Each structure stands twice: as C-alpha cells, then as structure tokens.
Amino acid sequence: MKVLVLGSGVVGVTSAWYLAEAGHEVVVVDRQAGPAQETSFANAGEISPGYSSPWAGPGVPVKAIKWMLMHFGPLVVRPKFDPYMALWLAKMLRNCTSARYARNKARMVPVAEYSRDSLKALREETGITYDERTQGTLQLFRTQSQYDGTGGDIDVLKQFGVPYNLLDPEGCIAAEPALANVRGKFVGGLQLPGDETGDCQMFTEKLAARCAEAGVTFRFNTTITSINTSTNKIASVSTETEELTADAYVIAFGSYSPFLLRRIGVHIPVYPVKGYSITVPITDPAGAPVSTVMDESYKVAITRLGDRIRVGGTAEISGYDLTLREARRGTLAHSVGDLFPKGGDISKASFWTGLRPMTPDGPPIIGGGTKYSNLYLNTGHGTLGWTMACGSGRVLADLVSGKSPDVDPSPLNISRYG
Template sequence: MKVLVLGGGVIGVSSAWYLARLGHEVELVERQPGVALETSFANAGQVSPGYSTPWAAPGLPRKAIGWMLQKHSPLQIRPRFDIAMMRWCAALLANCTEEAYDRNKSRMLRLAEYSRDCLDDLRHQTGIAYDDGQKGLIQLFRTQAQLDHAADDMRILAQSGVAHELLDREGIIRHEPGLRHSAHRLKGGLRLPGDQSGDAHLFTRRLAEMAEKEGVVFRMGVGIRRVLFSADRVEGIETSRGVLRADAYLAATGVHTARLLRPLGLRLPVYPVKGYSLTIPLTDPDRVPTSTVNDETYKVAMTRLGDRIRVGGTAELAGYDLTLRPARRETLAMSFNQLYGGGDLDRATYWTGLRPNTPDGTPIVGASGRYRNLWLNTGHGTLGWTMAAGSGRLIADLISGNRPNIEHADLALSRYAAA
C-alpha cells in the first residue's frame, strides 16, 4: 500500500519509518527544506514519560490567575478575538476535574511509556545516536505546596507502574551534583529514573536518513495547499508541486493539522501553545545538569545535550505568532542561573516554536472517522519528542491492520464525539 505522510517533524518522520519497516511504499511531504525545522527543532530535549501530565488539572484556573500577576509567569495569554482559542480554552477548563485529570494522565502515561520502550528498541536495533542520555529526570520543587501536590502524581504513577522516588535535598544533589550551589532554594524533588533525554532535531534527521534507505521518498520544500476528497475518501493532496496521490494519507502536520482538515468537516481541538528555548554552550561542567531537570515553579526544563545545555519552557497563547519576546528569554535565563549557571548565556541561541496542544493533553492518534483512508497523528503538545516513537509505531500498526501493542481506542479523535 502507498501511504502519503503529511509533515516532516519528529512525529511524521517516526511514522514514515515504521510504515516503511512494515513494507509500505511511503512518501513524505514537508513545506520546510529539511526535517524537524519547526516544533521539533529546539525543544527541551526531554523524553519524559514519567512527566507526562495534562495541563488541565484541578486548581488550574486559580493558578493561572496567580501566574498572570508574576513577572516570570510560566503562562502568558495574548488577548485576541480567536474563536478557536476560546473553544480550546473552554474545553481545557472542562477537563480541570479530578476525574478527568486521572483519566487523561493515565492514558498519556500509557502512550509515553510505550513510546520510550519503542525508542529503546530502535536505538538498540539501529545504533542511532542523538546526544542521548538515559539518566532519568528530576522535577524540582521550591515550595512545600509543590511537594505536597506531588503525592497526587505519585499515586497515578504507582497505579500505572511507573518507577519514581521522592527525594530530599541530599537525594537531589546525589543525582544532580551541579545543584549543590542552589540546594537552599529547593524543598525536594520527584525523580523519574525511566526518563531520558536527547536532541529531537538530530534524532529526526538521522532517522530520516535511515528511512530513506528503507525506501521512503522525501519531498521537501513542498507546500500543502488542500486535501482533495470525495464522499468518504481522500482522493489526493494538492501541493505547490502538483497533486500527490496514495492509498492512505496520514496527517502529522502539528499545529497546522486542524486548519488543514477543517474544510473536510473534521474539527480537531488542536491549538498552538507557544514555547521558547535557549541552547547554551557549556562553560563549567560542575554546574550543569547531569541529565535533565524541571523547575516546577517556572515550568522550565534544563537538559544536558553533549556540550550544550537546552533550557526550554513557558507557555504562551498567542495564535500562530512566532515573535521572540525578550521577557520570555529573561525567564529561561533566570531559572537556569538560579539553579545551575554553568553556561555562556551571551552566546546562547534563542528559539521559539508552536506546540500542537489538545485540551485534554492526550494526542490524537488513529482513524479520522469520516474518511476511510485518512489517519491522524497530531496534538502531542510538549510531549511530541517523548511520544514520537510510540505514536509512529502505533499508527503504522493501525494503518496496516495489525493489532497494536497497547490500548488505543481512547487516543482517537472519536473520544471527543463521545465526551
């Protein structure tokens, strides 16, 4: 069967790889000149299944109001008349219940843990290298309230069989000695030993090279104009280089998927949430992360990637705007300097990207429902890198008619119709 994959980020390329390995004729179309040049380019670098948590949580509205009053707020909302944003925010608030939080986190953990296992298999079978590390993640708590709230997440982690341990200051320093200079700022930490790290852009480039050897055809620099359809089937994709046709079509275009498929009558609750990152040259190896940590107060992640430190985070609702705002850079730099400080911020590269978020935190992976030969793999939010391998393998199995290795019905678009 010929499958046309739309989108060349880490999700699209991972999907193309697994489809090719299952024997399909695969073609991938991407508007950028290379793979992983948008959301996948300079993310926080974390493969963090244990940290897979929906934003929609009990108490979020109250927290959001408090954040708005802070100079270094982890959340910014740029007021705008945007019906899609209003609908998305309303759906997010509807998921801010204990019942919804437990359900959403559990299924996110299921997919993320599976994805980590798929990535391990891929690395062992192919030898792919991407500045990867397998040393776990520590979520750092600066306040007693954060430490107390960790009990809720630990309960769900235990129910899902995810390894974890609560650390005091001494325990944190044992795993992350670079934090000994800032230990006085910390109340404790939650360590997730199964989490990993790596450069998503480097991974995607190298996986694309491997996929090309498996026969995947990459059409780069090709814009997708519209989806051609008739009755219950997609008939082709109109692009800047003509119409491309296949037997099956996979939409993996991140934040652009909802707009692309709206003319087909499909309403995907995927909205862009803007994030920022700094890539900082290492200067003092004694004051940088051993692997990866998350500053819970400012929602900032810090990851060691070879001789660089990737500092990423914050969330901004601003539509599709890609303006690099100096205030967000200050927040990232402040968090890093307070905790570590072993990098050259003057030579840091500042970047922003748009994360494709769903209101319940779970990506949309599965059949489109209305069109028999259209499939979806989108809406991974901040966890695209974490869930890429598992989502790619899952959708490849579904397209092939194979029985997937994990429960998947509640990952499909149809879950919104049932809500």
C-alpha cells in the same frame, strides 16, 4: 500500500519509519527544506513518560492567574478575536477536574511508556546517536507546598508501575551534583529514573536519513494547498505544482493540522501553545546538569545535551504568532542561572520559539475515526511530541496496516470528542 505522510517533524518521521518497516511505500511531504525544522527543532530535549500529564487539572485556573502575575511567570495569554482560541480554552477549563485529570493522564502514560521502550528498541536496531542520556528527570520543588502536592501524581505513577523516588535536598544533590552550589533554594524533588534526554532535531534528521535508505521518499520545499475528497475517502493531495495520490494519508502537521482538515469537514480541537527555548554552551561541565531538571516554580526544563544546556518552557497562548519576545528569554535565563550559575555562558545562548500542538484534554489524537476511511491522524502531542513520537508512530503504522497495536489506541482516537 502507498502511504502519504504530511509533515516531517519527529512525529511524521517516526510514522514514516514504522510504516516503511511494515512494508509500505511511504512518501513524506513538508513545506520546509528538511526534517525537524519547526516544533522539533529546539525543544526541551526531555523524554519523560513519567512526567506525561495533562495541562488541564484541578486548581489550574487559579494557578493560571498566579502564573500570569509572576515576574518570571510560565504562562502568557494574549487574547485576540479568534473563536478557535476561545473554544479551545473553554474545553480545556472543562477538563480541569480531578476526575478528568486522572482519566486523561491514564490515557497519556501508557503510550508514553510504550514510546520510550520503542525508542530504546529503535536505538539498538539502528545505532542512532543524538546526544542521548538515560539518567532520568528530576522535578525540583522550591517550596514545601509543591513537595507536599505530589500525592496525586505519585498515585498515577504507582498505578502504571512507573518507578520514582521522592527525594530530600541531599537526594536531589546526589542525583544532580551541581545543585550543591545552590543548596537552600529547593526543598526536595521527584525523580523519575526511567526518563531519558536527547536532541530531538538530531534524532529526527538521522532517522530521516535511515528512512531514505529504506526507500522512503521525502518531498521537501513542497506546500500542500488542499486535500481532495471522493465520497468517504481522500482522493489526492494538491501541492503548488502537482497532485499526489496514495492509498492512505497521515496528517502529522502538528499545530497546522487543523487548517487543511477543516476544509474537508474534519474538526480537531488542536491549538498552538507557543514555547521558547535557549541553548547555552557549557563552560563548566561540573556546574551543569547531568540530565533534565524540571524547575517546578517556573515550569522550565533544563536539559544536558552534549556540550550544551537546553532550557525550554513558557506556555504562551497567542495563536500562530512566532515573534521572539525577550521577556520569555528572561524567564528561561533566570531559571537556569539561578539553579546552575556556573554551568554555561548565558550571554552566548541562542534563542528559539515553536508552536506546540495541544489538545484541550492532553492526550494526542492518533488513528482514524473520521468520515474518511483512508485518513489517519497523528497530531496534538503538545509538549510531549518527543516523548511520545516513537510509540505514536508505531501505533499509527499498526492501525494503517490493519494490526492490533500493543497499546490500546481507542482512548487516543478522535471519537473521544464525540
């Protein structure tokens, strides 16, 4: 079967890999000049199944007000006349209950765990390297209330058998020795030893090269102008210069997925939440993190990637605006400079922003379920695209192939929105 994959970020490329492994003829189309040039370009670098949680949760509305008032706050909302923004925010608020948080997290953790296992298998099969490390994630708590509030998340970790360690300050320093330089700035941490780290762009570029060797065709610098339908099927996809046809079509355009889908009457509640990162050259390896440290106060991830520190965070709800705002750099620089003051040269950091495709409930949208029988979705992963990419691609490939995936895909289907 011929499959057209629209999008060459980490989700699109992993989808192409598993589709090709399943024996399909695969063509990947993207407007960029190469893979991983947008949201996958410089994300936080963490692969954190245990940290897979919805943003919508109990207490979040009150916390959001506090975050927006903080000097180095993790949340920024720039209101604008955008009905899609208003609708998405309303749906997210509806999910801020204990019951819905537990349900949505329970939908996210299995595919995230499956994805980590799939990534390990892929790494062993291909030998791909991408500055990867397998030393876990440390969620660092600066206040006692943060430390005491871990009970709900720990209950879900126990439910799915995710290993964890609740650490006192000395345990945090044992896991991340450089934190000894700032002893007294934190009260403890939650360590998830099964988590990993790695450069998402490097991985995606190398996997795309493997895909090409396996026969996948990449059509870069190609802008999709429309999706053309015929009764209950997708008939073709139009570009600026030609019409492309296939037996099945996969939408993996991230935050831009809704634009084309709306034109054919498919409405998905995916909206961009802007994130920022800085990449800091390491000057003192002993003063840098060994893996990922999540600064809970500022919602910032600080990750070791080879000879660099990737610092990612901030949730800015501002539509499709890609303006680099210096205030957001300040939040990232403050977090890494406060916890790892000797690790890197912040003055030489590169600054980047990207759009995370977020659903209002948290889980991604994977599979069919629309009125078009040959249309498949693989989008809406939010901050967890790198974490969930391999598992999502593998589930998607099974569904296209008519197989039963190893993970129940029904909770991830678009039909959950009614």
